[in-house]
Amino acid sequence: MTEQQALAQIQELSEKINYHNDLYYQKDKSEITDYEFDQLLEKLIALENQFPQYKFEDSPSQRVGGTITKNFETVVHKYPMLSLGNTYSKEDLIDWDGRVKRGLGTDDYAYFCELKFDGTALSLTYENGQLKRAVTRGDGTQGDDITTNAKTIRSIPLKVKHQVPESFEVRGEVYFPKKEFERVNAERIENGEEPLANPRNAGSGTLKMQDSSIVASRKLDCYLYYLLGDSLDFNTHSESMAQLEQWGFNVSPTYKRCNTIEEVLEYIAEWETKRHDLPSETDGVVIKVDSLDQQNELGFTAKSPRWAIAYKYKAESASTVLESISYQVGRTGSVTPVANLKPVLLAGTTVKRASLHNANEIARLGLHLGDTVFVEKGGEIIPKITGIDELQRPTDSTPVEYITHCPECSTELVRKEGEANHYCPNSEGCPPQILGRIEHFVSKRAMDIDSLGSQRLDALIKSKIIHDISDLYRLPQIEKKLIGFELESDQYSKNEEGELCISNRKIFYALLEKPTLKQIDNLLLNSEQINPETFFSSVEGRLQEKGINYQQDGLTFIEACFTSEDSMSTSLEVHKVLIPLLQKNHTIDDYSLKRLAKTERNIHDIITNLFIELQPKEKEIISKLKSTSLQKKAVEGIIAGINESKDKPFEKVLFALGIRHIGETSAKLLAKKFKSIDNLISTSESHVLEIDGIGHKLAESLLQYFKDNRNIRRIEELKTFGLNFETISIIESDSNHQPLVGLRIIASGKLKNYSRDSIVEKIESLGGTYVKAISSNIDFVIEGEKMGPAKKDKAIKLGLKIITEEEFDKLIDTQT
Ligand SMILES: NC(=O)c1ccc[n+]([C@@H]2O[C@H](COP(=O)([O-])OP(=O)(O)OC[C@H]3O[C@@H](n4cnc5c(N)ncnc54)[C@H](O)[C@@H]3O)[C@@H](O)[C@H]2O)c1
Numbered sequence: 117m118t119e120q121q122a123l124a125q126i127q128e129l130s131e132k133i134n135y136h137n138d139l140y141y142q143k144d145k146s147e148i149t150d151y152e153f154d155q156l157l158e159k160l161i162a163l164e165n166q167f168p169q170y171k172f173e174d175s176p177s178q179r180v181g182g183t184i185t186k187n188f189e190t191v192v193h194k195y196p197m198l199s200l201g202n203t204y205s206k207e208d209l210i211d212w213d214g215r216v217k218r219g220l221g222t223d224d225y226a227y228f229c230e231l232k233f234d235g236t237a238l239s240l241t242y243e244n245g246q247l248k249r250a251v252t253r254g255d256g257t258q259g260d261d262i263t264t265n266a267k268t269i270r271s272i273p274l275k276v277k278h279q280v281p282e283s284f285e286v287r288g289e290v291y292f293p294k295k296e297f298e299r300v301n302a303e304r305i306e307n308g309e310e311p312l313a314n315p316r317n318a319g320s321g322t323l324k325m326q327d328s329s330i331v332a333s334r335k336l337d338c339y340l341y342y343l344l345g346d347s348l349d350f351n352t353h354s355e356s357m358a359q360l361e362q363w364g365f366n367v368s369p370t371y372k373r374c375n376t377i378e379e380v381l382e383y384i385a386e387w388e389t390k391r392h393d394l395p396s397e398t399d400g401v402v403i404k405v406d407s408l409d410q411q412n413e414l415g416f417t418a419k420s421p422r423w424a425i426a427y428k429y430k431a432e433s434a435s436t437v438l439e440s441i442s443y444q445v446g447r448t449g450s451v452t453p454v455a456n457l458k459p460v461l462l463a464g465t466t467v468k469r470a471s472l473h474n475a476n477e478i479a480r481l482g483l484h485l486g487d488t489v490f491v492e493k494g495g496e497i498i499p500k501i502t503g504i505d506e507l508q509r510p511t512d513s514t515p516v517e518y519i520t521h522c523p524e525c526s527t528e529l530v531r532k533e534g535e536a537n538h539y540c541p542n543s544e545g546c547p548p549q550i551l552g553r554i555e556h557f558v559s560k561r562a563m564d565i566d567s568l569g570s571q572r573l574d575a576l577i578k579s580k581i582i583h584d585i586s587d588l589y590r591l592p593q594i595e596k597k598l599i600g601f602e603l604e605s606d607q608y609s610k611n612e613e614g615e616l617c618i619s620n621r622k623i624f625y626a627l628l629e630k631p632t633l634k635q636i637d638n639l640l641l642n643s644e645q646i647n648p649e650t651f652f653s654s655v656e657g658r659l660q661e662k663g664i665n666y667q668q669d670g671l672t673f674i675e676a677c678f679t680s681e682d683s684m685s686t687s688l689e690v691h692k693v694l695i696p697l698l699q700k701n702h703t704i705d706d707y708s709l710k711r712l713a714k715t716e717r718n719i720h721d722i723i724t725n726l727f728i729e730l731q732p733k734e735k736e737i738i739s740k741l742k743s744t745s746l747q748k749k750a751v752e753g754i755i756a757g758i759n760e761s762k763d764k765p766f767e768k769v770l771f772a773l774g775i776r777h778i779g780e781t782s783a784k785l786l787a788k789k790f791k792s793i794d795n796l797i798s799t800s801e802s803h804v805l806e807i808d809g810i811g812h813k814l815a816e817s818l819l820q821y822f823k824d825n826r827n828i829r830r831i832e833e834l835k836t837f838g839l840n841f842e843t844i845s846i847i848e849s850d851s852n853h854q855p856l857v858g859l860r861i862i863a864s865g866k867l868k869n870y871s872r873d874s875i876v877e878k879i880e881s882l883g884g885t886y887v888k889a890i891s892s893n894i895d896f897v898i899e900g901e902k903m904g905p906a907k908k909d910k911a912i913k914l915g916l917k918i919i920t921e922e923e924f925d926k927l928i929d930t931q932t
């Protein structure tokens with residue numbers, strides 16, 4: 117290579133790297149993978165080493181990648197925040213170990229291994245135990261002051277409750293927990309918004325937001341891995357980590373001290389797959405020389421310490437065939453395409469599906485059915501298709517055509533301008549939308565009726581007992597009918613005449629006294645063609661061997677059922693079982709039973725419609741015939757949950773309605789400003805838009821919702837059931853009365869005058885912060901009735917102040 121060529125390449129590489137750095141650090145986007153990026157950088161470094169005359173001071177090989185923004189105050193770092201050298205190869209790592217050994221002139225040293233958390237570096241400065249500043253890495257010399265946003269991260273102590281040096285700095289990595297990332301993305305997809313690309317970029321973007329309430333709603337977390345200060349006195353990095361842990365900082369327990377590079381390699385191998393179970397994304401292992409004296413001896417390059425290195429895991433990817441695309445309809449009708457793949461092993465699990473998000477993604481990839489695609493997986497997040505191997509495309513393949521009609525209800529799909537997702541507009545009649553709407557309504561963050569899970573709701577909808585959320589509040593009126601309600605339908609089918617049939621295994625199970633379902637399944641499996649006689653003789657023989665007597669009556673019933681057939685199918689008309697069973701003691705004609713077998717979908721519904729009082733023996737047989745059904749206790753739980761939900765505050769009700777684009781935060785904002793649903797219904801778009809944090813899309817969706825008379829009717833109905841459609845004034849925040857400002861509080865056990873929600877609201881409305889778990893970072897605990905002993909122990913151990921509910925009330929009263 118001539119000097120000229122080298123210079124040209126160096127310039128080209130630098131430009132490329134600068135471009136990707138800018139995307140990555142300023143715009144929180146990546147167009148290439150980290151591995152590809154690191155290869156560019158490595159190539160540049162190799163060229164610069166070969167042609168040192170072209171190693172410029174502003175080369176990306178000499179600078180930390182980020183910069184500062186204009187949106188926050190700029191803070192100069194007391195100690196520069198550097199980058200880390202990295203490698204993807206074990207050989208390089210062993211070479212590095214050799215350099216460490218030569219640099220120190222001894223082999224008496226140890227390493228400290230930590231996972232490399234893939235997030236955003238943050239520096240926290242504490243003065244007199246109080247968090248003073250949180251600053252991003254920026255260009256390494258100066259960063260953005262994002263203290264307000266960092267304070268929303270619950271694991272970052274605002275105050276250290278220990279004897280600590282007057283001033284010190286802690287560094288760590290802020291990350292978007294994988295679970296939380298999935299939750300936010302599921303919500304975004306539901307709302308027709310573009311999903312966030314990956315947790316690293318999304319976390320970094322979130323930290324730089326101007327609105328801290330959005331930052332808080334995303335529940336970022338942070339791992340700390342570095343303690344610095346002028347008056348600290350440690351000999352090793354291990355000691356300083358132990359100190360951080362003891363002061364209550366969130367140190368990931370995954371670290372390990374290693375005496376040799378071989379042990380380091382074992383650590384790397386150990387975490388290669390285990391790391392996927394951690395709450396944060398990780399992209400490698402950071403290896404640090406443990407002794408601080410030895411660290412000083414080795415020193416720094418312009419960009420990174422010589423005493424540390426990052427070993428990075430290559431993102432796992434595999435190639436497989438795209439077999440088909442299925443389309444899921446969500447609760448708001450939004451349609452999500454999912455790629456069905458030929459199963460392939462990836463990062464220890466078999467992958468069969470990959471997310472595609474929306475039509476844009478399919479178009480961007482240019483997918484054809486039958487294509488060989490590359491899939492990549494990062495941690496728990498469902499794998500995604502990163503590209504196509506076009507060389508392997510079958511000649512007769514055609515591009516994927518997006519569906520035009522709803523796969524659930526056949527309504528024509530629509531796609532609003534500017535939105536990424538298609539959706540099914542048939543919100544009232546599309547089954548997953550009905551189920552989805554009700555599921556959302558009862559969910560924890562909305563009305564929190566946890567006794568109504570998906571299976572129960574699905575069965576209630578299919579039985580046409582509920583069509584809409586307002587029907588939930590009618591369930592208490594039919595409490596009796598619900599006892600014995602069947603939840604599954606697997607055992608039922610309909611014959612050609614449309615008559616309800618039930619599987620034989622259930623019949624035998626119900627009519628024979630002793631055998632379990634499993635034993636019956638084994639019998640049926642072992643006897644090919646069986647008629648009642650042979651069946652019974654086989655049962656009789658086997659059961660008698662075990663000393664079990666079948667119930668004599670059972671034979672009579674079954675014989676009656678089989679009069680015209682001599683071999684069995686797998687199921688039998690329900691009325692053929694019920695007629696001989698019930699006619700003994702009740703006057704029921706064959707005709708009405710046959711008719712019910714056509715209209716009803718299970719035995720419970722048939723019996724309810726017969727209006728008969730079952731005798732104990734009949735009851736026993738019927739309950740064995742039925743599928744899993746609701747018992748009295750379960751029904752009571754459901755009714756209690758429904759009644760309790762009437763106490764939920766307006767903002768929860770508003771969120772629970774499931775209006776497109778209205779999330780928890782926007783519901784809170786709307787409830788706070790408008791105070792009642794009636795005000796909201798009669799408002800104008802411009803009024804809604806006055807709220808900070810509420811945009812056009814949301815306002816439009818809200819107005820659209822109220823324009824639909826069916827929604828107004830639904831709200832009116834819910835009002836008659838007693839749901840809260842106004843904010844209750846005592847809870848309203850009075851900005852002059854904020855006695856709890858700056859205090860972190862937790863309540864535990866059952867309180868007399870507050871529900872879980874209302875205590876949280878009370879504390880927040882008076883300026884305090886409600887904390888979910890006991891930690892040293894809490895100002896006091898309100899102890900309710902039957903506070904968990906483990907919690908109490910922990911609180912006492914941490915020396916937390918524990919007060920009663922009365923004392924709490926006094927506290928907020930006297931401070932008025
Ligand atoms: N895909 C792209 O377009 C693109 C663009 C730019 C940068 N990148 C990626 O970013 C990397 C460069 O970023 P960088 O300069 O932040 O370096 P780095 O991410 O390779 O390593 C340094 C950082 O690691 C973090 N870290 C995590 N866990 C740690 C631990 N236990 N101990 C110490 N530090 C820990 C710290 O934030 C530290 O600042 C590149 O190697 C590349 O992978 C990608």
Ligand SMILES: [Zn+2]
Binds near residue numbers: 445522526542
């Ligand atoms: Zn539909």
